[in-house]
Amino acid sequence: MVCCPYNAVMTFVNDTHNPALKSFVDSANTGTTDFPIQNLPFAVFRRAGSKEDFRCGVAIGDQVLDLTALGKMHLLSGDAAQAVQACSESSLNRFMALGAASWSALRASLSRLLSIDSPHEGVLRGCLVPQADVEYDLPARIGDYTDFYASVHHATNVGKLFRPDQPLLPNYKWVPIGYHGRASSVGVSGQALKRPVGQVCGAGQTVPVLQASRRLDFELEMGIFVGNGNALGSRVSIDEAPSHLFGMCLLNDWSARDIQGWEYQPLGPFLSKNFGTTISPWIVTNEALAPFRKPFVRDAADPQPLPYLTSDNNSAQGSLNVSLELLIETQAMRDTGTVPHSLSRGNYNDAAYWTPQQLIAHHTVNGCNLQPGDLLGTGTLSGPTADSLGSLLEITEGGKKAVTLHNGQTRTFLEDGDTIIMRAHCESDAAVRIGFGECRGVILAVEL
Amino acid sequence: MVCCPYNAVMTFVNDTHNPALKSFVDSANTGTTDFPIQNLPFAVFRRAGSKEDFRCGVAIGDQVLDLTALGKMHLLSGDAAQAVQACSESSLNRFMALGAASWSALRASLSRLLSIDSPHEGVLRGCLVPQADVEYDLPARIGDYTDFYASVHHATNVGKLFRPDQPLLPNYKWVPIGYHGRASSVGVSGQALKRPVGQVCGAGQTVPVLQASRRLDFELEMGIFVGNGNALGSRVSIDEAPSHLFGMCLLNDWSARDIQGWEYQPLGPFLSKNFGTTISPWIVTNEALAPFRKPFVRDAADPQPLPYLTSDNNSAQGSLNVSLELLIETQAMRDTGTVPHSLSRGNYNDAAYWTPQQLIAHHTVNGCNLQPGDLLGTGTLSGPTADSLGSLLEITEGGKKAVTLHNGQTRTFLEDGDTIIMRAHCESDAAVRIGFGECRGVILAVEL
Numbered sequence: 001m002v003c004c005p006y007n008a009v010m011t012f013v014n015d016t017h018n019p020a021l022k023s024f025v026d027s028a029n030t031g032t033t034d035f036p037i038q039n040l041p042f043a044v045f046r047r048a049g050s051k052e053d054f055r056c057g058v059a060i061g062d063q064v065l066d067l068t069a070l071g072k073m074h075l076l077s078g079d080a081a082q083a084v085q086a087c088s089e090s091s092l093n094r095f096m097a098l099g100a101a102s103w104s105a106l107r108a109s110l111s112r113l114l115s116i117d118s119p120h121e122g123v124l125r126g127c128l129v130p131q132a133d134v135e136y137d138l139p140a141r142i143g144d145y146t147d148f149y150a151s152v153h154h155a156t157n158v159g160k161l162f163r164p165d166q167p168l169l170p171n172y173k174w175v176p177i178g179y180h181g182r183a184s185s186v187g188v189s190g191q192a193l194k195r196p197v198g199q200v201c202g203a204g205q206t207v208p209v210l211q212a213s214r215r216l217d218f219e220l221e222m223g224i225f226v227g228n229g230n231a232l233g234s235r236v237s238i239d240e241a242p243s244h245l246f247g248m249c250l251l252n253d254w255s256a257r258d259i260q261g262w263e264y265q266p267l268g269p270f271l272s273k274n275f276g277t278t279i280s281p282w283i284v285t286n287e288a289l290a291p292f293r294k295p296f297v298r299d300a301a302d303p304q305p306l307p308y309l310t311s312d313n314n315s316a317q318g319s320l321n322v323s324l325e326l327l328i329e330t331q332a333m334r335d336t337g338t339v340p341h342s343l344s345r346g347n348y349n350d351a352a353y354w355t356p357q358q359l360i361a362h363h364t365v366n367g368c369n370l371q372p373g374d375l376l377g378t379g380t381l382s383g384p385t386a387d388s389l390g391s392l393l394e395i396t397e398g399g400k401k402a403v404t405l406h407n408g409q410t411r412t413f414l415e416d417g418d419t420i421i422m423r424a425h426c427e428s429d430a431a432v433r434i435g436f437g438e439c440r441g442v443i444l445a446v447e448l
Numbered sequence: 449m450v451c452c453p454y455n456a457v458m459t460f461v462n463d464t465h466n467p468a469l470k471s472f473v474d475s476a477n478t479g480t481t482d483f484p485i486q487n488l489p490f491a492v493f494r495r496a497g498s499k500e501d502f503r504c505g506v507a508i509g510d511q512v513l514d515l516t517a518l519g520k521m522h523l524l525s526g527d528a529a530q531a532v533q534a535c536s537e538s539s540l541n542r543f544m545a546l547g548a549a550s551w552s553a554l555r556a557s558l559s560r561l562l563s564i565d566s567p568h569e570g571v572l573r574g575c576l577v578p579q580a581d582v583e584y585d586l587p588a589r590i591g592d593y594t595d596f597y598a599s600v601h602h603a604t605n606v607g608k609l610f611r612p613d614q615p616l617l618p619n620y621k622w623v624p625i626g627y628h629g630r631a632s633s634v635g636v637s638g639q640a641l642k643r644p645v646g647q648v649c650g651a652g653q654t655v656p657v658l659q660a661s662r663r664l665d666f667e668l669e670m671g672i673f674v675g676n677g678n679a680l681g682s683r684v685s686i687d688e689a690p691s692h693l694f695g696m697c698l699l700n701d702w703s704a705r706d707i708q709g710w711e712y713q714p715l716g717p718f719l720s721k722n723f724g725t726t727i728s729p730w731i732v733t734n735e736a737l738a739p740f741r742k743p744f745v746r747d748a749a750d751p752q753p754l755p756y757l758t759s760d761n762n763s764a765q766g767s768l769n770v771s772l773e774l775l776i777e778t779q780a781m782r783d784t785g786t787v788p789h790s791l792s793r794g795n796y797n798d799a800a801y802w803t804p805q806q807l808i809a810h811h812t813v814n815g816c817n818l819q820p821g822d823l824l825g826t827g828t829l830s831g832p833t834a835d836s837l838g839s840l841l842e843i844t845e846g847g848k849k850a851v852t853l854h855n856g857q858t859r860t861f862l863e864d865g866d867t868i869i870m871r872a873h874c875e876s877d878a879a880v881r882i883g884f885g886e887c888r889g890v891i892l893a894v895e896l
Contacts, residue, residue: 144632149715159714169713174656175647179715180628180722184592184817185680194681196814199623199754208622210754210813232633232724233642259814265617266607267597267627268716271814274628276680306647306658365658366644366707366719367894369632446815 014104016040016111017291019432023114024121025128027061034282034425034435035059040110041247041282041436042092048135056087056095059282059437060114062131069127075113075120079105092140092225092246092283096372099228100243100287107287136190136281139249140225140373142183145277146363147221147253147377149177152353154382157394173303176354176362178376181253182274186375189439193276194446195416198259212446213256215399216414219380220326220390220422222348223251223279224356226374227286233367238311241357244370247285248322248356250422250439251377252278257393257413279375280422280439291431292321294349308365309358317357322348322436324381324424326390330409331417340421341405343395346388348424351381416445464488464559465739467880471562472569473576475509482730482873482883483507486739488558489695489730489884490540496583504535504543507730507885508562510579517575523561523568527553540588540694540731544675545820548691548735551675555735584638584729587697588673588821590631593725594811595669595701595825597625600801602830605842621751624802624810626824629701630722634823637887641724642894643864646707660894661704663847664862667828668774668838668870670796671699671727672804673821680817686759689805692818695731696770696804698870698887699825702726705841705861726889727823728870732882739879740769742797756813757806765805770796770884772829772872774838778857779865788869789853791843794836796872799829864893 015021016038022029023037035041041059046052057064067087070076076084079098083106086095095102113120149155152172159167171177187193195216201208227246230236236244253273260272296311296318298304311317324347329340354362359376380390389395392413395403402410414420419442425435463469464486470477471485483489489507494500505512515535518524524532531554534543543550561568597603600620607615619625635641643664649656675694678684684692701721708720744759744766746752759765772795777788802810807824828838837843840861843851850858862868867890873883 144630146718170654171647171649171656171710171713174649175711177711177715178718180630180718182592182628182816183631184819184822187680194815197683198814199619201619201622206618207751208619208754210756232635235645256814262619263623263625264714264716265619266712266716267625268712268714270594270626270628271810271816274816275814303655306656308658363719366646366704366723367642368630368719368722371632374632 016107017431021111022116023060024116024118025061025063025114027063031433033061034437035061036432036434037111037114038432039284039288039434040107041284041288042139043281043283044091044137044139045134047129047133054090054137056089056092058110059131063128064131064134065110065114065124066127066129073123076109080109091373093373096140096225096227096246103227103246103285104287107285136188138186138188139281139283142186142373142375143371145181145183145186145375145377146178147181147379148354148359149379150354150359151351151379151382151390153351153384154380154390154394157382157389161398174306176359178363179268181277181377185274186277186279189278189280189441191276191278191441192444193254193441194444196256196259196271196275197446197448198256198271199262200258201262208262212448213258214413215257216443217255217257217392218414218420219253219255220324220344221251221253221377221380222322223249224359224376224378225249225283226370226376227372229371230364230369232369235367236360236364236370238309238317238357238361239313241360242286242316244360245286245356247283248289249283250280250424250436252420252422252439252441253377253380254278254441278439278441280437282437284434284436288434289320289426292426292428294319294321296355305358308361311357317355319349319352319355321428322424322426324348325422327421328405328411329419329421330405330415332409333407338407343403344387344389346381346383346390348381350383350388352378414443416443418443464555465879469559470564471508472564472566473509473511473562475511479881481509482885483509484880484882485559485562486880487732487736487882488555489732489736490587491729491731492539492585492587493582495577495581502538502585504537504540506558507579511576512579512582513558513562513572514575514577521571524557528557539821541821544588544673544694547676551694551733552735555733584636586634586636587729587731590634590821590823591819593629593631593634593823593825594626595629595827596802596807597827598802598807599799599827599830601799601832602828602838602842605830605837609846622754624807626811627716629725629825633722634725634727637726637728637889639724639726639889640892641702641889642892644704644707644719644723645894645896646704646719647710648706649710656710660896661706662861663705664891665703665705665840666862666868667701667703668772668792669699669701669825669828670770671697672807672824672826673697673731674818674824675820677819678812678817681815683815684808684812684818686757686765686805686809687761689808690734690764692808693734693804695733696737697731698728698872698884700726700868700870700887700889701825701828702889726887728885728887730885732884736882737768737874740874740876742767742769744803753806756809765803767797767800767803769876770872770874772796773870775869776853776859777867777869778853778863780857781855786855791851792835792837794829794831794838796829798831798836800826862891864891866891
């Protein structure tokens with residue numbers, strides 16, 4: 001029962017994607033949920049407000065399947081049994097390190113166990129916790145966090161603000177530009193961050209001042225979690241990359257533009273970014289994303305990537321059809337019970353010049369070792385149109401054109417109390433819609 | 449028995465620095481050893497080639513004091529007993545997290561236990577392992593690694609190669625410039641690294657090629673280990689910084705200049721650096737360095753740092769008198785039994801524009817959270833003179849002037865088989881000389 005256009009890639013598109021599959025958890029079968037049985041993303045959770053240990057879970061409809069509880073039932077065998085035992089921890093790192101065959105085995109088992117025909121429905125119902133009752137931790141201990149710059153539209157928009165004559169630097173269309181970010185300040189959705197303080201030097205000024213950022217921004221990105229790693233000195237080829245790619249989430253790369261402008265030459269962003277990065281709790285696995293993979297296409301006007309960034313296995317290696325939405329909720333909206341304002345809608349495939357597989361192949365071409373749980377950010381996923389931009393810097397043209405929200409408020413940059421919400425989902429004619437849940441973070445006032 | 453010029457700072461300069469102190473370990477009393485009883489640096493070790501668990505140790509003369517073995521003797525009480533128990537692990541992170549009072553308590557106890565008057569000499573001799581028989585691991589699990597750019601001479605020399613008219617950017621004398629490096633590829637002395645492969649684009653070329661780096665370099669730096677951390681959203685003031693600073697080591701920031709030149713705009717170095725960073729095994733504690741602290745002085749021609757980078761407690765906050773030496777040992781030197789060639793000699797105090805305390809205060813001013821075991825690199829410690837430069841890029845003026853080694857070989861950049869050795873020590877009239885041991889790494893050939 002293979003359902004999808006890329007049925008040559010049996011490892012990635014298999015029975016677990018069958019659109020006819022239903023779960024005994026009714027909320028998974030609505031057609032609008034982010035978490036149908038075809039998704040099965042992973043997170044780390046506990047009952048909200050409890051002192052329980054955090055533990056690994058899988059989303060199904062509006063429930064979380066507790067994998068530690070499931071492991072104690074001894075319903076699984078072989079690779080899946082080993083995999084669920086690896087999930088009996090407070091992070092997904094050990095499971096991630098097992099590799100793609102184990103991830104796939106557990107997914108296939110969970111798909112059967114949670115199906116409407118499950119022989120173990122009664123037992124499994126005892127392992128479900130309503131999502132409404134839980135709180136999340138980071139899904140993995142993140143050893144290193146790397147942020148890329150994969151949207152050519154974002155790079156062009158930002159470049160225009162600084163270099164109108166040469167928005168794109170000569171390396172952009174050859175090198176997947178990236179830099180190392182701060183792992184310690186990555187937090188899970190719900191993160192509340194104080195407005196950062198830093199050195200700022202106004203235009204025409206020569207003496208900086210220390211102040212709270214006045215040009216605080218977000219960046220709409222996706223996060224990529226590395227599964228099994230590679231040894232220092234070895235490379236992951238682009239053909240091997242999918243088996244190292246555990247899954248994806250949403251990521252907000254908060255950015256203080258005024259601090260960034262003063263500090264970033266010549267070594268790149270530092271304090272303007274490392275005060276916080278927020279990710280969504282659920283990791284949608286690479287296997288769940290398989291039906292939404294798009295062939296990698298490079299415009300004829302652009303150079304073809306170097307061979308180490310090119311694969312013949314185009315459908316498995318390609319880009320992704322992921323719809324993205326970015327919303328802002330101000331304190332005034334919360335006070336008046338008004339819905340958030342939608343700032344932007346786009347799609348990974350329209351925004352990204354480089355695919356996740358290319359990012360992994362590039363990251364390791366020099367022998368750099370990736371480790372299970374490492375996080376890569378895609379870079380700001382701005383699309384080609386004015387309604388698909390991923391940062392206020394771009395939406396307001398560097399703060400020059402305020403955006404008016406649906407309640408009449410305006411913004412150039414973020415104000416205290418502003419919450420940024422990111423959502424994403426995948427849909428196609430041949431597959432059931434799956435979603436990423438929400439990535440939400442709020443800015444708090446700071447005292448200097 | 450206070451011995452040092454900064455005797456107002458009793459927490460940092462105390463009996464453990466007394467130059468009259470001798471150890472019952474004779475090799476600690478030579479006057480030339482790196483590890484007299486006044487030093488007592490920490491490392492993680494095991495017997496070379498064994499399958500033993502790595503464990504924490506302290507250097508004394510040519511021996512390692514096994515802290516796990518010491519802990520089992522129950523000779524200590526109070527904070528020192530808690531501290532030695534925290535050292536009964538395969539990394540120093542838990543000990544680092546205990547804070548400066550615990551570090552100081554253990555140091556004071558070890559100083560007494562290892563002294564020539566020790567009442568426990570017999571028992572302690574059973575806890576000693578010859579350094580010649582051990583191998584080292586990283587002293588801590590490094591959560592995040594940050595690299596700074598603290599030498600104004602290095603920044604000027606490198607700037608001249610790219611911007612003859614404006615070697616120093618306008619922010620340099622205000623902002624301690626830094627960026628995030630790769631934690632996963634930090635290794636301990638003895639690290640053997642394959643020459644990195646990467647995209648390179650020659651001068652005047654527009655199409656890059658993938659090749660092994662031909663402009664491979666080192667950078668002579670010191671590493672700073674963070675002890676206890678700070679919560680996300682909080683700051684470490686410059687006056688608090690010393691109590692967060694566990695100690696220092698040597699650090700080689702290997703750099704592929706050709707990869708760096710093509711990739712680094714606009715987000716900074718990435719694959720040109722993250723293939724490996726080598727540190728010395730021993731962390732010389734901040735307390736051991738106290739007699740060698742120098743008042744912080746800013747030239748009258750330079751701007752005074754902003755208030756958050758300035759302290760009235762100048763002697764405790766200041767720079768450090770650390771002598772640095774950089775050597776190269778080629779394969780030909782090893783084949784002929786020739787000693788390494790000394791490339792450069794300098795001093796932290798002459799090279800660094802910013803002190804370690806300023807780096808910590810700057811890193812956290814925006815609320816960024818440091819964690820126990822985090823590593824900061826100072827940046828290349830090039831001094832003001834031609835014989836005190838910390839990289840081949842500077843020594844050879846960008847590869848234009850080859851350096852001739854004592855055996856007649858020449859180098860512009862590193863060749864396969866080249867070993868880079870870094871050493872450092874502190875000396876003053878009022879204190880016993882202490883050293884850092886060695887940081888050694890070798891470059892291996894790579895197949896494309």
